[in-house]
Amino acid sequence: MSERYIASVDQGTASSRCLVFDRRARVVAVSQVEHEHIFPRPGLVEHDPEEIWRNVEHVVADALASAQLPVSDIVALGITNQRETTVLWDAKTGEPVHNALNWADTRTDHLVRELGDGLGPDRFRERCGLPLATYFSGPKIRWLLDNVAGLAERAEAGDVLFGTMDSWLIWRLCGRHITDVTNAGRTMLMNLETLDWDDVLLDAIGVPRAMLPEIRPSMEVYGEAGGALAGVPVAAALGDQHAAMFGQTCFEPGDAKCTYGTGSFLLMNTGDQPVASGNGLLTTVGYKIGDEPATYALEGSIAVTGALVQWFRDKIGLIGSASEIETLARTVDNNGGCYVVPAFSGLFAPHWRSDARGVIAGLTGYITKGHLARAVLEATAWQTREVVEAMNSDAGVELTSLKVDGGMTANNLLMQSLADVLDVPVVRPIVAETPSLGAAYAAGLAVGFWSGPDELRAQWHKAAEWLPAMEQAVRDKGYRKWRKAVARTVDWVDEDDD
Amino acid sequence: MPGTIQSIERAAAILRLLSGRNRRLGVAQLAGELELPKGTVHGILRTLTVVGFVEQDEETGKYQLGAALLHMGSSYLDGNELRTRALNWSDSLAARSGESVRIGTLHEGKVLVVHHVFRPDDSRQALEVGGLVPAHATAMGKVLLAAHRYAAREVAAAGLARFTPRTITGTDELDAELAAVLERGWAADAEELVVGEVSLAAPIDDRRGVTVGAIGISGPVERLMENGTPRSDLVSYVREAARAVSRDLGAIPW
Numbered sequence: 001m002s003e004r005y006i007a008s009v010d011q012g013t014a015s016s017r018c019l020v021f022d023r024r025a026r027v028v029a030v031s032q033v034e035h036e037h038i039f040p041r042p043g044l045v046e047h048d049p050e051e052i053w054r055n056v057e058h059v060v061a062d063a064l065a066s067a068q069l070p071v072s073d074i075v076a077l078g079i080t081n082q083r084e085t086t087v088l089w090d091a092k093t094g095e096p097v098h099n100a101l102n103w104a105d106t107r108t109d110h111l112v113r114e115l116g117d118g119l120g121p122d123r124f125r126e127r128c129g130l131p132l133a134t135y136f137s138g139p140k141i142r143w144l145l146d147n148v149a150g151l152a153e154r155a156e157a158g159d160v161l162f163g164t165m166d167s168w169l170i171w172r173l174c175g176r177h178i179t180d181v182t183n184a185g186r187t188m189l190m191n192l193e194t195l196d197w198d199d200v201l202l203d204a205i206g207v208p209r210a211m212l213p214e215i216r217p218s219m220e221v222y223g224e225a226g227g228a229l230a231g232v233p234v235a236a237a238l239g240d241q242h243a244a245m246f247g248q249t250c251f252e253p254g255d256a257k258c259t260y261g262t263g264s265f266l267l268m269n270t271g272d273q274p275v276a277s278g279n280g281l282l283t284t285v286g287y288k289i290g291d292e293p294a295t296y297a298l299e300g301s302i303a304v305t306g307a308l309v310q311w312f313r314d315k316i317g318l319i320g321s322a323s324e325i326e327t328l329a330r331t332v333d334n335n336g337g338c339y340v341v342p343a344f345s346g347l348f349a350p351h352w353r354s355d356a357r358g359v360i361a362g363l364t365g366y367i368t369k370g371h372l373a374r375a376v377l378e379a380t381a382w383q384t385r386e387v388v389e390a391m392n393s394d395a396g397v398e399l400t401s402l403k404v405d406g407g408m409t410a411n412n413l414l415m416q417s418l419a420d421v422l423d424v425p426v427v428r429p430i431v432a433e434t435p436s437l438g439a440a441y442a443a444g445l446a447v448g449f450w451s452g453p454d455e456l457r458a459q460w461h462k463a464a465e466w467l468p469a470m471e472q473a474v475r476d477k478g479y480r481k482w483r484k485a486v487a488r489t490v491d492w493v494d495e496d497d498d
Numbered sequence: 499m500p501g502t503i504q505s506i507e508r509a510a511a512i513l514r515l516l517s518g519r520n521r522r523l524g525v526a527q528l529a530g531e532l533e534l535p536k537g538t539v540h541g542i543l544r545t546l547t548v549v550g551f552v553e554q555d556e557e558t559g560k561y562q563l564g565a566a567l568l569h570m571g572s573s574y575l576d577g578n579e580l581r582t583r584a585l586n587w588s589d590s591l592a593a594r595s596g597e598s599v600r601i602g603t604l605h606e607g608k609v610l611v612v613h614h615v616f617r618p619d620d621s622r623q624a625l626e627v628g629g630l631v632p633a634h635a636t637a638m639g640k641v642l643l644a645a646h647r648y649a650a651r652e653v654a655a656a657g658l659a660r661f662t663p664r665t666i667t668g669t670d671e672l673d674a675e676l677a678a679v680l681e682r683g684w685a686a687d688a689e690e691l692v693v694g695e696v697s698l699a700a701p702i703d704d705r706r707g708v709t710v711g712a713i714g715i716s717g718p719v720e721r722l723m724e725n726g727t728p729r730s731d732l733v734s735y736v737r738e739a740a741r742a743v744s745r746d747l748g749a750i751p752w
Contacts, residue, residue, distance in 0.1 A: 026594060027587075027590050066745075324576060410581050433586065
């Protein structure tokens with residue numbers, strides 16, 4: 001029998017990728033294209049859904065062509081996506097009615113505070129596991145219904161459909177309007193226990209059921225793809241962080257991983273019961289395999305990590321490429337006393353302050369671009385420390401090592417800083433593209449390409465390890481200064497700000 | 499001009515003429531343009547040829563700009579950039595070969611390890627990024643020296659240290675080895691750095707075809723060699739990984 005493969009589409013925040021994996025989970029083809037981030041005003045972030053769809057079509061065709069793989073050798077397609085980003089499209093023509101609102105977009109600021117209705121941001125937390133924040137899709141849908149003429153009526157009638165990126169891609173690929181539980185769980189409209197749309201939430205946030213996709217498990221054959229993958233079963237859909245958990249084989253309660261990309265996300269498997277967080281973490285669905293009970297997770301979401309490096313590259317212009325941040329940071333030995341807190345869309349986990357904005361603290365005439373670069377990298381490490389501490393409190397047990405993945409793991413200085421700041425070993429697996437791998441694993445399980453979680457676990461191997469090398473006193477002082485810098489970000493946004 | 503070195507000024511003038519409209523010029527033409535005696539110009543050209551800034555065309559005897567000059571300043575690719583581009587392919591190589599993977603660049607006559615992927619057997623290993631290894635006794639080093647002959651001459655001139663009975667310590671031996679490496683497109687170190695260890699490497703080229711790094715695997719001689727030669731399947735994995743990274747850097751347009 002000739003080799004067979006699983007294809008995976010990762011529609012991420014910064015780019016769309018197609019990876020093809022063989023039976024031993026090795027990458028045999030990759031193609032990647034970035035898409036535009038549209039910033040109509042400070043705090044607003046949009047994408048063109050048509051551009052994203054075209055890019056996905058392109059990377060799929062390109063990946064197959066580059067490895068000279070015939071479609072007949074592809075056994076299934078798994079999809080993973082940037083979560084919460086909201087697309088609305090016409091049910092008949094398939095045309096988007098507005099640009100997609102990215103997860104980091106903050107235009108729902110006022111709406112989200114209004115929805116708190118005197119009960120505060122935790123008003124819906126018990127039902128959906130999430131605090132009221134601009135991050136989630138439900139309020140974004142409501143904003144569009146309120147602000148695009150005629151949209152509300154069309155939505156009531158089911159003429160306008162909502163989807164996160166998984167739904168948008170599956171709609172274009174096989175004509176079905178569905179989403180998986182992990183993506184649905186990021187809308188604030190889904191009940192964590194029933195795993196169905198919740199009428200109380202729909203009513204309070206003001207979203208008609210008619211426009212919502214059907215909620216399906218994370219792996220099952222949803223339909224057949226068209227285009228470059230014509231005939232290939234679309235067999236899995238998972239939000240990117242959930243796919244990463246899957247790719248890191250975090251199948252047991254207590255297993256945790258942190259993915260370092262545009263944003264960074266620490267997720268810990270909590271088993272088949274949702275665990276409420278007392279420390280600013282989110283309760284979310286980890287994944288759902290077919291008819292089996294769902295697996296839940298605790299999540300610490302850090303909005304701006306890689307995005308800070310990209311900002312440094314594209315807007316500040318002190319580096320030519322993202323990798324150069326490491327080169328620049330290594331020109332100095334430490335941050336020189338300066339700290340960068342990138343609260344670009346407010347503070348996410350564990351603080352959840354939408355009134356916060358970014359700060360560079362500790363500036364003196366001594367600070368050079370090298371120190372700034374160092375502070376940019378350290379921002380990711382300190383933010384991780386904050387969510388790890390919250391996770392340790394909620395879980396009642398301390399993390400003994402951190403499994404990491406994602407593009408930023410290429411940055412050795414960052415990985416070493418993480419180990420230093422967390423005081424635990426940091427370990428990277430042999431495949432850094434874990435969201436893509438996770439989607440492939442899920443699709444492969446759905447069609448029987450792999451037998452079960454044990455076979456997947458056997459394929460996890462350590463590719464690199466960083467051990468803590470920082471003195472306790474230095475670490476403690478650094479954390480103290482970091483927390484001071486964070487305190488300077490809050491209470492910034494005023495009523496008369498955009 | 500006072501305070502400057504005359505021969506360098508004259509050399510610069512020659513290089514400027516050779517990068518102008520006429521790409522190839524003879525001694526007489528150069529001497530005429532610069533209004534200098536032919537003997538003087540010839541002497542400068544001889545030194546420029548030794549350092550690789552100028553080459554003499556065998557057929558016509560005319561001089562043109564040398565490869566070393568054309569590659570100057572552009573055979574440097576930031577190691578962090580190289581690691582980022584090579585991340586997926588180096589992981590893949592480690593998975594396929596079952597051995598540890600390293601990527602190296604040339605740094606002051608040695609090989610700087612810019613990336614290291616552990617051998618995927620979950621054994622205890624330490625990250626070696628940032629380390630320097632000798633160029634003449636490793637496969638990565640040989641790949642890099644074969645592509646940068648001027649650096650090879652410098653390394654040989656500085657003395658080739660012996661690490662094992664098999665280490666290459668003679669200049670002629672090194673020259674022959676590098677010529678063979680360039681010809682076949684990959685290199686091996688067969689217990690030349692550490693007894694019992696073998697490494698295999700292939701060049702990573704950028705869009706100008708300049709070798710900017712080397713990628714390779716290393717492991718015990720029992721696993722990497724068969725009947726006294728490197729296992730051909732492992733060699734092909736290494737070469738494929740090198741080609742994949744080069745393709746991403748734009749070296750191979752198809």
